[in-house]
Structure formats: C-alpha cells, structure tokens
Amino acid sequence: MSDKPIIDEQRKNSIVNLFNSGSEEDLNMAFQIVHQCDIVKSFPMILQIIAACPKEKYTMQTPFILSE
Secondary structure, three states: OOOOOOOOOHHHHHHHHHHHHOHHHHHHHHHHHHOOOOOHHHHHHHHHHHOOOOOHHHHOOHHHHOOO
C-alpha cells in the first residue's frame, strides 16, 4: 500500500494556482507536490493540470519529466 498522497480535485486546483502565480518558489512547490504523489493514481489529475497550464515551460520541459 502506497503512503504517497493522491492528487484530488482540491489539490489539483491548488497546483494550478501555484503555476499561475509565476513565482519560482511556487513553481518549485508545485513540482515537488507532483513528484511526491502517487503518480499512477494521480495521473488523470496531472493531465488536467498540464491542460490547465498550456505554457510549454509548465509541462514537459520542466521537472515534471523527472517524476517517476
């Protein structure tokens, strides 16, 4: 059983807000949240985050690609 958090609707909205702030600290916080979550169970919400933040620098050209 995984002890990693799962991104739900509320966390997804918080992560999107972090991305939209534009702050480097907020961006790093968002990446850390995603990196530490249960990727498999959170994947649908991660896709929604990527869709909500279509700027290239917030998606596959970021630390998202380093997540396991």
